[in-house]
Amino acid sequence: MTEETDVDADYGFEPAVSATGAPAAQPAARLNRGAGASWGRRPRRSAVRRKLSALAIMVGALAAMGGAYAAFATSSGAQESSTSAQQITAGQQLYQVSCITCHGANLQGIKNQGPSLIGVGGAAVYFQVSTGRMPLAAQGAYAARKEAKYDEAQTEQLAAFVENVGGGPKIPTGELRGGSATIAAGGSLFRLNCASCHGTTGKGAPLSAGKIAPSLNEATDKQFYTAMLSGPESMPVFSDQEITPAQKRSIIAYVQALRSSADPGGAGVDRIGPVSEAIVIWAGGVGVLMIAILWIGARVR
Ligand code: HEC
Numbered sequence: 001m002t003e004e005t006d007v008d009a010d011y012g013f014e015p016a017v018s019a020t021g022a023p024a025a026q027p028a029a030r031l032n033r034g035a036g037a038s039w040g041r042r043p044r045r046s047a048v049r050r051k052l053s054a055l056a057i058m059v060g061a062l063a064a065m066g067g068a069y070a071a072f073a074t075s076s077g078a079q080e081s082s083t084s085a086q087q088i089t090a091g092q093q094l095y096q097v098s099c100i101t102c103h104g105a106n107l108q109g110i111k112n113q114g115p116s117l118i119g120v121g122g123a124a125v126y127f128q129v130s131t132g133r134m135p136l137a138a139q140g141a142y143a144a145r146k147e148a149k150y151d152e153a154q155t156e157q158l159a160a161f162v163e164n165v166g167g168g169p170k171i172p173t174g175e176l177r178g179g180s181a182t183i184a185a186g187g188s189l190f191r192l193n194c195a196s197c198h199g200t201t202g203k204g205a206p207l208s209a210g211k212i213a214p215s216l217n218e219a220t221d222k223q224f225y226t227a228m229l230s231g232p233e234s235m236p237v238f239s240d241q242e243i244t245p246a247q248k249r250s251i252i253a254y255v256q257a258l259r260s261s262a263d264p265g266g267a268g269v270d271r272i273g274p275v276s277e278a279i280v281i282w283a284g285g286v287g288v289l290m291i292a293i294l295w296i297g298a299r300v301r
């Protein structure tokens with residue numbers, strides 16, 4: 001196998017391919033350019049090998065994009081598995097650092113500081129922490145949406161801990177947005193159950209006593225779902241008996257469609273849209289470009 005030795009360096013990008021752990025791409029990616037084979041008269045074999053190697057590189061590149069996509073997809077938590085003891089312990093540690101002063105050592109709540117968290121479930125914790133409402137910065141401040149302090153994994157750890165102690169609705173998993181066929185039904189449900197506070201376009205509206213129902217332009221599918229399950233502040237809880245999981249998914253489909261379609265005139269630049277989708281589109285576009293570049297490069301040789 002001496003002929004397959006010294007050629008790695010010819011592909012500047014080879015480390016990127018192998019770093020993704022796509023070993024299948026490696027052997028074939030090496031060209032037969034070993035001892036004595038001159039550029040002018042290479043054995044026929046090498047032409048075939050070149051084609052094979054180009055193919056292998058493309059497969060490797062595709063695998064790389066797939067891996068990157070999978071990393072995004074799982075980090076967005078679409079289907080996290082059941083909670084582990086490790087998660088609970090990690091969540092307890094986070095809780096003791098930033099929640100215990102207001103919610104108490106046993107989640108029992110502390111008078112004038114924070115309510116009991118017994119029975120609120122992982123869903124409430126997910127909603128509050130992922131929308132940046134918790135940990136509350138200062139007592140008495142309206143818990144508005146702000147940048148989340150904890151990442152997705154830490155949020156799930158906190159949720160696991162609170163759920164383990166007090167039970168309650170879990171963080172939903174799987175696909176949370178209904179298909180396009182459910183949008184119309186979702187619209188009726190939205191007008192019936194949500195529009196009175198959030199407005200027919202989801203723009204948000206003032207409520208009594210200086211409170212507001214916020215705009216629905218920023219929430220992710222999972223935040224919608226957990227908002228309905230937990231009923232933050234003056235929002236009612238919409239249990240699975242009142243609004244079934246399928247109906248919840250259709251409401252989410254409706255609101256997200258509303259958000260991406262309606263921008264009646266003017267520059268809607270601040271409505272940048274779901275970032276996760278932009279990342280996927282961006283990654284996909286770069287992937288196609290990379291493949292095109294590799295393909296052209298392989299043909300020129
Ligand atoms: C400065 C005090 C304070 C801190 C710190 C704090 N909270 Fe809260 N929390 C509150 C108050 C007050 C409320 C009720 C107000 C509201 O819902 O907006 C609340 C509400 C909640 C709720 C909603 C309960 C329900 O019935 O739906 C959850 C869940 C929650 N907090 C979790 C946490 C977690 C997790 C942390 C730590 C990461 C945390 N909180 C840190 C004061 C605090």
Ligand code: HEC
Nearest residue numbers: 131143145193194197212213218219224227232233234235
């Ligand atoms: C009685 C009024 C009321 C109704 C009805 C209501 N909400 Fe809310 N909603 C609120 C309030 C108030 C908040 C803010 C809670 C907070 O800040 O803790 C909120 C927050 C939310 C959020 C979080 C927004 C964000 O970006 O942080 C979502 C999502 C949401 N509601 C969805 C819904 C959906 C879907 C329905 C119908 C199924 C609904 N709401 C019905 C009052 C309401």
